[in-house]
Amino acid sequence: MTAIEVRNLHQRYGRRTALNGVDLTVADGEVVGLLGRNGAGKSTTVGVIAGLLRPDRGTARVRGLDPIADRREVRRLLGVQLQDAALHPSLTVRELVRLHRGFHATGADPDELIETLGLTGVRDTRFENLSGGEAQRTSIAVALTGRPRVALLDELTTGLDPEARRHLWRVITGLRADGMTVLLVSHAMEEVERLCDRVVLLDRGRVLATGTPAALIARTGGDTLDEAFLTLTGGAG
Numbered sequence: 001m002t003a004i005e006v007r008n009l010h011q012r013y014g015r016r017t018a019l020n021g022v023d024l025t026v027a028d029g030e031v032v033g034l035l036g037r038n039g040a041g042k043s044t045t046v047g048v049i050a051g052l053l054r055p056d057r058g059t060a061r062v063r064g065l066d067p068i069a070d071r072r073e074v075r076r077l078l079g080v081q082l083q084d085a086a087l088h089p090s091l092t093v094r095e096l097v098r099l100h101r102g103f104h105a106t107g108a109d110p111d112e113l114i115e116t117l118g119l120t121g122v123r124d125t126r127f128e129n130l131s132g133g134e135a136q137r138t139s140i141a142v143a144l145t146g147r148p149r150v151a152l153l154d155e156l157t158t159g160l161d162p163e164a165r166r167h168l169w170r171v172i173t174g175l176r177a178d179g180m181t182v183l184l185v186s187h188a189m190e191e192v193e194r195l196c197d198r199v200v201l202l203d204r205g206r207v208l209a210t211g212t213p214a215a216l217i218a219r220t221g222g223d224t225l226d227e228a229f230l231t232l233t234g235g236a237g
């Protein structure tokens with residue numbers, strides 16, 4: 001079964017072309033990194049897959065379902081963590097996780113999830129008073145409340161301290177072992193090398209390269225994914 005299938009996506013914002021024919025496939029159980037320079041079109045792609053944005057052209061499918069036409073079914077399958085998630089500011093971490101858990105017929109135990117994300121110490125703190133990293137982890141907890149089969153994680157660990165980042169990598173590795181599929185937007189190449197089976201590199205709204213991290217490194221003749229990224233996007237030197 002294909003978890004995510006994106007075909008020929010085109011999206012413009014006014015005169016700016018954000019997506020210019022993006023194709024992307026994520027197999028069930030795969031962890032795929034979506035990489036690219038700022039403005040390459042990663043969040044726009046995620047927005048289309050999440051059903052938040054109707055593309056000008058092209059299609060997105062989540063386990064064969066249309067994110068807009070089949071919104072209810074897709075919501076059951078999909079967990080979405082967005083950059084700068086706007087959660088209700090005056091609710092506490094625990095209230096937020098419980099509230100979102102209530103949107104799903106089945107799902108994770110809220111207190112277990114709070115513990116897993118390392119948020120027990122701030123579970124009674126309002127969202128508006130959390131630190132950046134705590135707010136980020138709360139948005140991930142909210143994305144995982146329904147035990148999604150497919151997760152879209154947009155900048156999973158941006159703004160997290162090194163310990164929290166490593167902790168989260170272990171969380172994702174564990175969820176993956178349980179069969180969760182992940183599309184991970186990331187600028188952190190170490191994270192991508194550790195977590196991802198495959199990467200899709202976007203550049204100016206097109207797929208520039210795709211393959212395993214090791215294959216991209218080999219293809220560019222460098223030693224690290226950082227170098228491969230810079231070589232492929234023309235940013236080296």
Ligand SMILES: Nc1ncnc2c1ncn2[C@@H]1O[C@H](COP(=O)(O)OP(=O)(O)OP(=O)(O)O)[C@@H](O)[C@H]1O
Pocket residue numbers: 013014016017018036037038039040041042043044045
């Ligand atoms: N709502 C919008 N209105 C106008 N332009 C937009 C809008 N959203 C995105 N864009 C533009 O579309 C392009 C792609 O943006 P997108 O957010 O998808 O990039 P990204 O790869 O996620 O970038 P980043 O790494 O900075 O998060 C950018 O040029 C951006 O300025």
